Amino acid sequence: MTSRPIKIAPSILSADFSRLGDEVKAIDQAGADYIHIDVMDGHFVPNISFGPVVISSIREVTAKPFDVHLMIAPVDPYIQAFAKAGADIITVHAEAGPHLHRTLQAIRAEGKKAGVVINPATPVSALELVIDYVDLLLIMSVNPGFGGQSFIPESLTKLRQAKALIGGRDIDLEIDGGVTADNAGEIARAGANVFVAGSSVYHGNDPATYAARIAAIRNAAQTVTA
Numbered sequence: 001m002t003s004r005p006i007k008i009a010p011s012i013l014s015a016d017f018s019r020l021g022d023e024v025k026a027i028d029q030a031g032a033d034y035i036h037i038d039v040m041d042g043h044f045v046p047n048i049s050f051g052p053v054v055i056s057s058i059r060e061v062t063a064k065p066f067d068v069h070l071m072i073a074p075v076d077p078y079i080q081a082f083a084k085a086g087a088d089i090i091t092v093h094a095e096a097g098p099h100l101h102r103t104l105q106a107i108r109a110e111g112k113k114a115g116v117v118i119n120p121a122t123p124v125s126a127l128e129l130v131i132d133y134v135d136l137l138l139i140m141s142v143n144p145g146f147g148g149q150s151f152i153p154e155s156l157t158k159l160r161q162a163k164a165l166i167g168g169r170d171i172d173l174e175i176d177g178g179v180t181a182d183n184a185g186e187i188a189r190a191g192a193n194v195f196v197a198g199s200s201v202y203h204g205n206d207p208a209t210y211a212a213r214i215a216a217i218r219n220a221a222q223t224v225t226a
């Protein structure tokens, strides 16, 4: 359970890319707290999405914070480009390189919030020695690379462990993968306060439904944390 404000971060990976700017505006107007942006390189993960050029083009359509999830390796050479493109939070995988401590410091040196993320097979203990260098801790609840997968239940245990590791620090605890209004309650109870949701918000790509879908996830999470 968390006392931090609940934030909903729709993932634009499930947006209709042929009208991406409008899809970003639509989730902004529908109440998104963050815009979650999944960057994939076809190497660290078996899919390719988009990079800094696309991010800077959608930066013009919303003032909401950009929560940029980098699924790329190596990551260090690209931190500055994503900072310049308009990222507010830059989240890197602990598995993506040997110099996580340095990478997190490089993100903060750009004036951005430093996020760290672990895959389903990586234990929370991998983050013990970098916890004082992060602003956001993300638990992947699917194997990264694709939207629309099912939530891995063991992620709830990892959330509780991550919550204990965070202790009283000012760090957001985010969950990503298979989040729906049906499981948001148990996810909140396990300690997450930032909810990434791709297919469960963008399902059908009908902007008229986005506000209700975001509200349903938020309400399910807040009912538990209230």
Ligand SMILES: O=C(CO)[C@@H](O)[C@H](O)COP(=O)(O)O
Pocket: 011, 013, 014, 036, 038, 069, 142, 143, 144, 145, 146, 147, 148, 149, 176, 177, 178, 179, 196, 197, 198, 199, 200
């Ligand atoms: O990082 C990723 C996938 O690698 C995610 O952010 C997905 O985009 C979430 O999609 P859903 O599981 O919510 O459909």
Ligand SMILES: [Fe+2]
Pocket: 011, 036, 037, 038, 069, 176, 196
């Ligand atoms: Fe993501």
